[in-house]
Amino acid sequence: MLTVRGLTKRYGGVTAVDGLTFEVRPGAVTGFLGPNGAGKSTTMRVLLGLDRPTSGEALVNGRRYGDLPRPAWEVGALLDGGAAHPGRSAWAHLLALARGSGVPRRRVAEVLEEVGLAGVAGRRVGGFSLGMRQRLGIAGALLGDPGVLLFDEPVNGLDMDGVLWVRRLVRTLADEGRTVFVSSHLMSEMQLVADRLVVVAGGRLVADAPLSELVAAWTRSRVVVRTPDPGVLAERLRRDGAGVEAADGGLVVHGTTAEAVGDAAHRAGVRVHGLRLEEASLEQAYLELTGTGVEYAAGRGGRDGQEEK
Numbered sequence: 001m002l003t004v005r006g007l008t009k010r011y012g013g014v015t016a017v018d019g020l021t022f023e024v025r026p027g028a029v030t031g032f033l034g035p036n037g038a039g040k041s042t043t044m045r046v047l048l049g050l051d052r053p054t055s056g057e058a059l060v061n062g063r064r065y066g067d068l069p070r071p072a073w074e075v076g077a078l079l080d081g082g083a084a085h086p087g088r089s090a091w092a093h094l095l096a097l098a099r100g101s102g103v104p105r106r107r108v109a110e111v112l113e114e115v116g117l118a119g120v121a122g123r124r125v126g127g128f129s130l131g132m133r134q135r136l137g138i139a140g141a142l143l144g145d146p147g148v149l150l151f152d153e154p155v156n157g158l159d160m161d162g163v164l165w166v167r168r169l170v171r172t173l174a175d176e177g178r179t180v181f182v183s184s185h186l187m188s189e190m191q192l193v194a195d196r197l198v199v200v201a202g203g204r205l206v207a208d209a210p211l212s213e214l215v216a217a218w219t220r221s222r223v224v225v226r227t228p229d230p231g232v233l234a235e236r237l238r239r240d241g242a243g244v245e246a247a248d249g250g251l252v253v254h255g256t257t258a259e260a261v262g263d264a265a266h267r268a269g270v271r272v273h274g275l276r277l278e279e280a281s282l283e284q285a286y287l288e289l290t291g292t293g294v295e296y297a298a299g300r301g302g303r304d305g306q307e308e309k
């Protein structure tokens with residue numbers, strides 16, 4: 001469980017995180033989505049005790065990281081896949097990590113197996129591909145078999161195999177009942193891995209909801225119908241409560257389905273020459289929302305309003 005409450009972090013004149021409040025619960029993959037510079041890494045660093053909040057708090061299982069009695073057993077993180085010493089073997093790197101955090105030595109072989117690096121355990125990390133380094137970083141996060149996992153942009157720069165592997169891994173970890181918090185700047189990626197999304201822009205909260213709710217709220221679809229009798233059909237559709245605009249050779253209908261438009265045409269005795277559903281992408285809605293994230297938040301009462309959520 002992660003708890004972020006009224007978190008603000010300033011670096012000199014830069015406000016990286018601005019009054020952020022949200023919770024991340026176990027048993028699900030929670031996506032932490034926002035454009036570059038939105039404050040995702042900063043929030044994760046504060047959660048992991050690597051940075052101090054300017055105000056507010058960020059807790060792991062109800063405590064500040066520094067107050068956790070055995071942090072490696074409670075929380076693991078992938079922040080920078082390339083952080084291992086290039087001259088060390090994967091095995092030596094993980095053994096050093098295990099020693100530093102009091103994790104039993106046998107876990108090294110187990111996590112190497114788990115991330116698929118057992119066969120290259122003796123090779124120097126300097127010769128590893130980005131995907132292998134990312135796996136090694138994840139192995140480090142899993143060493144203490146923690147119930148909470150934070151992954152910062154884990155699929156960045158990976159090839160398709162690596163991406164698929166990370167997607168499966170985060171799902172498995174969540175299915176095991178762990179708290180899994182994964183950041184990304186890509187809505188398309190989050191759509192495939194997350195159950196819930198915490199969306200940030202400019203250091204502020206834009207949305208915090210199940211993915212399905214955001215899809216329903218943000219995906220705007222419209223039906224385009226071609227008909228030689230647009231006037232009659234438009235009247236029928238308006239009576240049914242749909243929004244209708246005239247378009248070249250037909251109508252654009254909002255707030256309904258293609259089936260409903262077809263049925264309405266049938267009831268009105270209108271000939272239909274073409275009928276198609278056009279869906280605005282979720283990605284587009286996300287870009288618009290985060291592009292104006294600050295104004296959106298301010299419009300709902302700003303920081304105070306968010307903290308009450």
Ligand SMILES: Nc1ncnc2c1ncn2[C@@H]1O[C@H](COP(=O)(O)OP(=O)(O)OP(=O)(O)O)[C@@H](O)[C@H]1O
Nearest residue numbers: 011014015016034035036037038039040041042043
């Ligand atoms: N140590 C630092 N010193 C000064 N400014 C910083 C520092 N760390 C982050 N920032 C600034 O804080 C803001 C948020 O950065 P952060 O890295 O948290 O965003 P992010 O959402 O993780 O984006 P990215 O995916 O690009 O890392 C940015 O404007 C960044 O330049």
